[in-house]
Amino acid sequence: MGTTENTRRITYQFEYEERLRCAFIGAGGHSYRNIYPAFQYAPVELRAVCDLDAGRAAAYAGIFGAARHYSDHRVMLEREKPTAVFIVTSYDADGRVQALDLALDCLAAGAHVWMEKPTASSTAEVAKLAEAARLADRIVVTGTKTVFSPVMRKVKAIVSSPEFGEPSSIFIRYPLSMPSFERRASLVEMNWFLDCIFHPAAVLFHLMGSIDRISHEWEAKTGASVTAIRFQSGAVGALHLAAGASPGSPVDRTEVIGNNANVVIENGTTLTYYRPTPARESGRVGSFLTPTESAPLRWEPEYTYGQLYNKNLFYLGYVDEIVYFCDCIMSGTAPDRGSLTQAFRILELFEAYRRAEPGTWTTVDAK
Ligand SMILES: NC(=O)c1ccc[n+]([C@@H]2O[C@H](COP(=O)([O-])OP(=O)(O)OC[C@H]3O[C@@H](n4cnc5c(N)ncnc54)[C@H](O)[C@@H]3O)[C@@H](O)[C@H]2O)c1
Structure with missing residues (x-):
């Protein structure tokens, strides 16, 4: 890695x-x-x-x-x-x-x-x-910004490693209300959804690649939704747009599962990598602790010192997204992130929500 x-x-x-x-x-x-x-x-x-x-x-x-x-x-x-x-x-x-x-x-x-x-x-x-x-x-x-954050760069490296195996599934929780299906024709009604869907959608595409099809269910009181996703790779995913969560709660949770390994991001900055480890014999193991060489790895920021890494400009990805843009210009390189x-893929997903009623399947990227 x-x-x-x-x-x-x-x-x-x-x-x-x-x-x-x-x-x-x-x-x-x-x-x-x-x-x-x-x-x-x-x-x-x-x-x-x-x-x-x-x-x-x-x-x-x-x-x-x-x-x-x-x-x-x-x-x-x-x-x-x-x-x-x-x-x-x-x-x-x-x-x-x-x-x-x-x-x-x-x-x-x-x-x-x-x-x-x-x-x-x-x-x-x-x-x-x-x-x-x-x-x-x-x-x-x-x-x-999220795909430029230090945590997401680490996750991308982890899920791309042979040890992790191909990403097989993903779960993202992000609080966002979606208007009722009838109101989605109006761009004004959809402004906030459009504004925010870029964050979790950018992560979905960055980690998992193109989406084949989706189907979502929708809740009327809060506008919360849960979307089942099938990616072109064959992997599956769930996008939980958790409208109704307390404003005092951490916003996001992302988990990617590979093969005998998984990685979790909580609250944008806490990262836990559950590495591949030998299976336990059912009913015969009295310790929950895995061997040290395959124990989970966990990172979280240090917030005491006045350093760059605990400034939101860095841990949320703002500096890196801007430096990346400048680097692309100076080196004559076409951007990837x-x-x-x-952006086209994210808007394909946005359009899928606008045209497909809850409970139905729709193709997101026909290519
Ligand atoms: N990535 C993030 O973390 C994040 C967070 C918040 C907002 N945003 C995005 O930032 C954008 C702006 O959000 P905001 O809350 O700062 O909005 P804002 O309304 O406070 O600021 C927009 C400014 O643009 C100016 N403006 C509009 N048209 C103009 C024109 N033709 N020429 C010159 N100035 C013009 C307005 O006068 C206003 O001052 C939105 O696209 C939002 O999605 C991103």
Whole structure:
């Protein structure tokens, strides 16, 4: 099993010999908390900030070190000619994802694009974006932070190892309410579901590959659902969208089972690997302890020291998703994680929920 997945030495922004000329569209809540601050550890030279609210654009430019601010992204693109643009915006009143048209404008201006999820609200829109990126010879990466988190990188290494065996099944629990089937035709009604489904769906595809078919059952009081999944690999899965859980509860739980081995992530940061171990003789073993050489392995963060690894910018994956985007541009490499192919798959799943009534099966990826 590889040991390099979590050993990258972090470089501070001012230490990079080469930095990308960047602009930012959006001066909202999430970007203030999690995206602009992540630039402290990325090869980013923030030239300009744009928001429809000029006051916020000016404030963010001042706080995060950009020389200029704008309230019209077209003017910013024309004047700044950025190599890359970060887009963290929201939804129009009709439910459309604002970032989609902004990304198309950035590509037309010759800039690479990093955009927060959701990339778009349909597979057709993602296909349009992919065609624009191809014509412009630029990359588009969607912020799917969880697949960049240290814990998920470790899990990916574990489930890819011969010791684990092929992943045979997966369970993901994530609190998310889905509207009733009749209301799913409305994009406005589906905004929150679209916004959040990117997180568990990105993990499903990252760890298990393409989905063949799904069937879900739905609960009316909370909008909770349970989905049975068959992957193209032959593996199976269950997605428990646990609406109704207490807001005081940890959010997620993910478990992947291989062959005589399984791995569990709890609360985003606690990882337990139950390694292959000899079977016990039924009725004849008086100790529950497995041999030390095949005992479970458990990792959890240390929260006492003021280190990078216990900062949410790192353990939730924000810094790494941004550094990955920059690395792809600088090395001329096509993205894999957060790619438009992954966004297309996630939106295929989103569309499957919109067209298939509870209790029925639908094909997700016919290819
Ligand atoms: N990955 C995560 O952990 C995570 C967490 C929260 C939110 N998000 C995502 O971040 C995005 C933004 O969320 P938020 O809560 O910060 O929203 P927000 O409403 O606080 O901020 C959006 C900002 O975009 C600006 N904007 C919209 N259209 C614009 C345009 N054409 N030009 C310039 N500025 C424009 C708005 O004026 C606003 O300031 C959403 O896509 C959401 O899904 C991701």
